[in-house]
Amino acid sequence: MNLIAVALGVAAALAGAAVLAAVVLPARLRVVAVGVLSALLGTAGLLAGGAALAGGSFAAHLPLVLPLAGVYVSVDALSGLFMAVAGAVVLAASVYGVGYARHAGGGRGAQALWPLFAFSLLLVPAAASVSTLLAAWELMAASSLLLVVSGHRGGGDSVRSAGVWYAVMTHLGLVAILTGLVWLAAAAHSETFAGIRAGAPGLSPVARGGVFVLVLIGFGSKAGMVPLHAWLPRAHPEAPTPVSALMSAAMVNLGVYGLVRVGLDLLGGGARWWWLTVLILGALTAVYGILQAAVASDLKRLLAYSTVENLGLILLGVGAAGVFHASGHDELAALALAAALLHTVTHAAFKTLLFLGAGAVLHATGVRDLDELGGLRARMPVTSGLFALGALGAAALPGGAGFPSEWLLLQSLIHGLAVPGITVVVVLPVAVGAVALSAGLAVATFVKAVGTGFLAKPRSPAAEQAHEAPVSMLAGMSLTALACAGLALLPGAAGPALRRVVTGLLPGSGAAVTEGVAGRLSALGSTLSPLWVVAGTLVLALVLRGLLRMAARTPSRSAPLWDCGAPPLTARMQYTATSFAEPLQRVFDDVLAPESDLDVTPHAESAYLVERVAYSRAVPDRIEHRLYNPVIHTVRRAGLAARALANGSVHRYLGYGFTAVVLLLVVLAAAQ
């Protein structure tokens, strides 16, 4: 028996059982049953993906599941990678969800949707025909949309607006993907991926380019690519935490999967301008995302913008791989693609951990605003430690999960300077700069998140009364933390799996690619092994501490904190997230265009006596303001104008119907 087939079958059965359990069981049992079944579903996905990465493959045609087209399923190494990532995230988030459901998302509807969403994440990479992919994609979009909206009952305007934005943008993306893939299927005279792969080389350049641009818009919007990212920082923070984790760590990845699957696999590479576009948009996304994260003071919004940044880095890597492939440098392409895929995995690991940690904070305090947190290290030590581990990964510092992949990405870009061509010579160094800038800003962002959120004194009564998260939430976070530590310390272990994915996508290069990637990864393992860097730093710190102790001439003495002689030190004197980010905001003033408002009210008796000073500051998403608002206003105006057409008269509506039928008949007659 094929392990992948068995695991996928078991996953489908578990998803069905979990939905049933959610609908039938009473509240207390429901949460536990759905959590356990979904965790098993995630494990099955992880196993299926792992088996595919280990060299297995599976393909099947189930004609009876979907009418007319049937379901085509095929799992190769690329699908396996994304399936394994989604499975692992589902496993951790489901375990976590058992404890979290008491806070939010424990309702019957939300619990029934959760396994559906989880299963759709496994189904999308397994789809092997256009109709299967679109059905799975829509299942994923719809279930996640309902989860975003259903999670917080009475969540108010922000949840509703997030839901509307997400619904509109995900369906516009679906329209783009649908148009592109249907065009591709029609041109290639086949609906299955195998048929398209065979027919794609014969297509005209216009059709290939058009299909690519359409799928880039569709999949790019799912991956949070600037300027189609506007839904992401709205929907991710508003969703219940396990859903945010699943969306941010697994769902957005599938945008990358779709782009790689269609662009590199089905269309077999393509023109250089396709991938230069992807590379440039990726670089813009990375820098813009992390800039917004650096000035955000809502913890979950900060994490959502950090997702935008990391997906930008991944798209940058994919774009670089495509450029190298189009230039005939498959070894470099393999390196860049391996870097992008490794970053997909590491990003999923640390972002799951960070979102789950943020959820634990929300669970304990009910507050998401970093300005009102602080002092959590003493009150929730385990959560703080785990969050700090995730932040180390997101900051891409050595010892963190994000370091090996970003290092590999930078290396591939620097080696890529050997590729000839004016555009490449101009774009690649700028891309290196963009990666470096986003890595630097990421450090500032996560120093802010950990420093102002968890250290020092609590700045609100809610933070003062925080308590440690329940066991199941800590267990979910610890599982992810283990994955983070593993990826951070032993990134070389991912080498063989990545090699299999990359050689599957870039078969023209054969042995050279294999050696190239293996060489780079083993070089990373031997010359700059993160394991040894971390061990060495720790040993050095301990030795230095011991030496300083021995060298001290007077015994150490503890003294009270220096408060300038004017106690007490209050929480109001601390850095807040806003004040910490203020210098950055000042530096990037022209890009961010923050809006601040200072309102001084003088006393009634004298203009020189101030009664009240009100200061408010907001950093709106500038792209959203400039790009989306005009479109929304135009659509709204058109809608208002169209009201005149529907005045309630039945005669007029019958007239419309009659005119439409006549016009249709005329068109049909003319077309004959």
Added chain:
Amino acid sequence: MISLLRKIRGVGRVAEPAPPPPAPLPPPVAQRARALGGSAQVRCVDAGSCNGCEIEIGQAFSPVYDAERYGARVVASPRHADVLLVTGPVTVNMAGPLRSTYEAMAQPRLVVAVGDCAIDCGVFAGGYGVHGPVADVVPVDLQVPGCPPRPEAIVEALRRVTGR
């Protein structure tokens, strides 16, 4: 930049020649002063002075008297300081901050009371807001009398601490 260099060349050296080395400190204080190794980081605290002593301390660190050439340097936090330079009678409000400043300093530490007020409250003795002389609040190791003391006297006291 050029004009600054020209100024430096034009004005030249204004510091007065170093007077002969002062008398050594009494033994228990000298032992702690020796641990500083000839370099004293000084934190000044105005515990209620009329600011006369502050002006003279400022002069002691000016280019003319230049206390820095003997190894003394003014710092901005008691965490960085070895020597506490206290002026004025200690007022009720400053008694606590003075004590906590002393507590915040690393050991070995020395306290220099500058001016008559710091030694015995001077003309302010018995005032309603006066807590008492510095020695009532923190242990004083060295006294610089005068109202205000001349900068030479302050420099001499600092030289006795640094031993240079």
